[in-house]
Amino acid sequence: MSAHAAPVPPDTNSTLRPPGHRPRAHSAADVRLLESVRESVMSGTGPVTPSRVAAAVHATGRLLGTAGALAAVESISAELNGLGPLQALVRDPAVTDIFVNGPEAVWLDRGNGLEKAPVVFSGEPQIRALAARLVAAGGRRLDDGSPCVDVRLDGGYRVHAVLPPISTAGTLLSVRIRREKVFTMGELRQLGMFGTLVQDVLERSIERRLSFLISGATGSGKTTLLATLLGLCHPAERLVLIEDASELNPVHPHVVSLESRHGNLEGNGVVDLGELVRQALRMRPDRLVVGECRGAEVRELLSAMNTGHTGGGGTIHANTAAAVPARLTALGALAGMGQDAVRLQTASALDAVVHVARAGNNRYVACIGVLEDTGSGLAVSVALDVGGGGTGVRYGPAWPRLADRLGLDPGVEDVPV
Template sequence: MTAQPQPDGPAAGPWDGAVDAQLLDVVRRSILAQAGPVTDLKVAAAVRESGRLLGAAGSLVAMERITAELNGLGPLQGLVKDPEVTDIFVNAPNSVWQDRGAGPERVAVRFSSESELRALAVRLVASGGRRLDEGSPCVDVKTASGYRIHAVLPPISATGTLLSIRIKRRTVLTLAQMVAAGSVGPGFAEILEAVIARRLNFLISGATGAGKTTLLSALLGLCPPRERLVLIEDAAELEPEHPHVVTMEARHENTEGAGAVDLAELVRQALRMNPGRLIVGECRGREVRELLMALNTGHCGGGGTIHANSARDVPARLAALGALAFMSPEAVFLQGASALDVVIHLTRIKGRRIVAEIAVVELHSGRLEVVTALSLASSGPGREHDDPDGADLVAGPGWPPLAERLGLDRIFGLPPGMGDSGKPRGTQP
């Protein structure tokens, strides 16, 4: 690996002069010949036994590089040190990108060859208990260190090995912190607190990387301590600040094609665990049928996240997922209308993850509709606001039923951005 500083990304680090391919190979062979996990002590001993005179600083650099090579993200390890980095994308040995919240930006990290990149992808997938080879060329897995790894091999990928890494940060934001960071407006925050307090069923919608999981964790942290939260996830990412959390994670099939436990089965099992709130981290398949049925049978205050371009696109998304469970659109709409109360939509505005809309779920003429209750004045398509912090809340036709469900006038008063008449700005008389 070599690292050439570029204007659009940080340098890869001071590794080139201290560690060469020969030293890496010698130490790798020494480490792999020993039983047990790779530790700093083993790496240090192997570096000393190599006979290379690196000096104190060089030895430390060598240890860091070799440990990353054998037990971490290899050439990508330095990017993880930036606490703002949430995703790393490798499109080719000489095309590495990172996302720090404002979209992908190219960085100056390079792999020496396609074989080095492929070896890293295979090792990372293996550390999560899966295999990446010609028989399984597309794999998604979570490692013990908390990384979400997705890898694709040729010929599925036309350009070589593709590697996507989602970095799980241990810091869990509270709703108050999200307000302070500008991700949630004060008026929205009061509504969201009321949604949790009144035990409304909800879905958080948005595109990949919009902040759905972060917001869901923050909302679950508002639940009363006496409630038992049962979380169902494909890969455990939710870590709400709550004293009573039970997490169940889906299991993929083994190399023989057996042993899989999907989200739909986990939802059915969760119903036998007396959940105070049932949460599906991401509705992405036929588990939507089990979730809608659960929320229709007295399990209030539950929900999850769903990928959708906008809040009004959620019914179509639910219908598509319901088809995977052999549900007709009519059945999905009827179940969804009685199971769901609120849709909370997130988007990116000027590179920032923002709660842009809260809507209610209603059934009109046999069709499920998501009706805007409150939205940012600038959240419409093509109307991005230069300053999301200064955007007013604008009411839509869904505001009266939402206010009624929340009992907002009796409990919380009026959120910021509301008029003195008791109606949000923009409400028709």
């Protein structure tokens, strides 16, 4: 975030406290210190670094002591160059999402479901000021003319904000945190995402260059699984990743990432996913991956996979694997594709659908299916069906076809996870 990011009113009443505690009001001296340091730092150029903030605190002449000075630097740095009162939550490496529903309604997700966070705001104006500053740092604006905004910030934060009256409960703020850790297949198996048979199928799908989509709901682990699978690609392959907001970070020596761009404050400079797919085809990708198919870019992706670009894919939101054809048809309609065009291109371009689900705190591969043209429409035929919560695997009617493509024994019997 630049030193020229839009300033925000001081966090006069925010703090990190145990649940049930009310935040104490800062003294007038605290507010004056914050305003003085803010004015000093923001008047300079360059990034807002802890050393600049510390120098500004020292220049005020206030005798805070070592602990007090460190606390002041941390608090002011978070406000000017971070997530404000939410910054303390980011230090927990398990936190992946933060949601602000109101001054005393802050929630977080550590992978075990949503839980109340020990953070409070002084009121609705402070939440709105923080949201406006974060959005401005992403090069967009949040106001009555643009009440719903999604931006990505340096540091791996994806911020989504909604203002009243679109939100009936005040300013809503959602922060998704991109963590650098990428799981290995063994770690995902230990976490219960799949068993040995499903792992073998997934690994062979990458090795045999099957084109696939990973489907599932928000937070089901689609991006996590995709990043791990891409890390299995041969080191000599060139991976071109296309995303609306950069989240994929596979462990691979040759990765090129392209990110879409929203319009500026005047609405100019838009670069959408469809354009990025077209540009990526000129970059000689060995594998072309669209992080999330959710619009007209599906036309370019299907076209690319029908012209020799095998082994690629992406993720898509869907309730079940069987619902993927309907989603593809709907997305194709956004690109002006008729149902027959979507059906024919998809049946030729995509080999498999891997559906991930969430049961309580457990994320797991629930189904692996094969896309096929039934003549009357596009459908997903089940190859492997995993019981609720990952309790067992059953072969489906499409298993012999998938096994043949993977070079596996197509024997049909129930097997353990």
